[in-house]
Amino acid sequence: MNKLSIEDLDLAGKRVLMRVDFNVPQNPDGSVSDDKRIRAALKSINYVREKGGKLILMSHLGRPKDFIKAGDMEGLNKLKMDPVADCLRALVGGNVKKLDHVVGLEVEAAVAAMQPGDIILLENTRFEKGEEKNDPELSAQLAKLGDVYVSDAFGTVHRAHASTEGVCKFMSPCAAGFLVAKEMDYFLKVLENPERPLVAILGGKKVEDKILIIDNLLNLVDSLLIGGAMMFTFMKAQGLEIGDSLLDEKGIEVAKKALEKAKEKGVSLLLPEDVVVADKFDNDANIKIVPADGMEKGWMGLDIGPKAAEAYCEAIRKAKTVVWNGPVGAFEMPNFAKGSQAIAETLANSNVVSVIGGGDSASAVKKFKLTDKMSHVSTGGGAALEMLEGKILPGLAALTDKPERGGCCCGCKG
């Protein structure tokens, strides 16, 4: 990674302004129903405290503007960070002060009174109008609160907001927390100098949603394995009958172009040789396995067939790096989960670097209880997709570049 990481910073006695992703699911009363995202930030949180830093945490929670628009103050109140602070207190053992504002004199005074090891949690950043507008005034006010900035919210680095990007224009150094650094490292393993063969598996529903990913990956990969409902749009583009399978009409031209580009680039683009078809979208439907050129009206394809699954797994076994976006079948129904499960198990049992990013593939891997067996399962849906599209993510670009050896520019340890 060519950006500073939290470990490059000298944190003792410093005010550490850290953007985290505490946009947690909530129960109807506003309490936290799943603390996974809070726990994901604990490594960086504990590190700052161990190093004697004063930690100022900030995050958004939900979509306050929807409640403001609807005049629903009760709903809006449930997006205050208090339940998150309760949850954080339980995880770190007390010592978390929750403030009622994001910026301003009261916040500045509370920060000035902090001791090393203290934690402050600011109010929901989206309560400030300037947050989503990336307002320079708000960014500058936030920057006043810290000596160093740490980004540990991978789920929001694709957004140029005041707390994710703007603030970095007003302070330095800005570094990646452990969570963001791990995400960047793994995506760079795929997108820059991957160990080859590099294989991508793309599934999910709509080709149209994945145009940019398909186009970018065709510049990078050795093989592209297509599954999910989108395989039928590719088959249609090849002139095959696809029965009642999902078709993304607008995606047909995209699929044709992708097939041409794969040929030009020498990328092996695999489509399934057989398909699991059903007479309705239901786990209890009548089911049969047919060759890809044997699909009929009245039947819809809901998974790759066993021969295709074996061919895809063979390509995975030969790979050194694999990136997977989107399940290859309607995996929520057990009868159509076999293709995705075979892929997940092969990844789990092979010696490949496996990066699971975006789409529902992370849910599929979780369902098969194989999350821990993957090299990396991305925490950021939208951010992971944009990474694979080859986009520059504003919240990552804003971080301070690692200095040349011995050439510290900004107060890091370099």
Ligand code: AMP
């Ligand atoms: P995505 O969010 O693009 O990764 O799409 C994931 C969704 O695609 C999941 O809900 C799958 O059930 C669905 N899916 C995968 N294959 C098929 C298929 N052959 N027909 C219908 N839906 C599918």
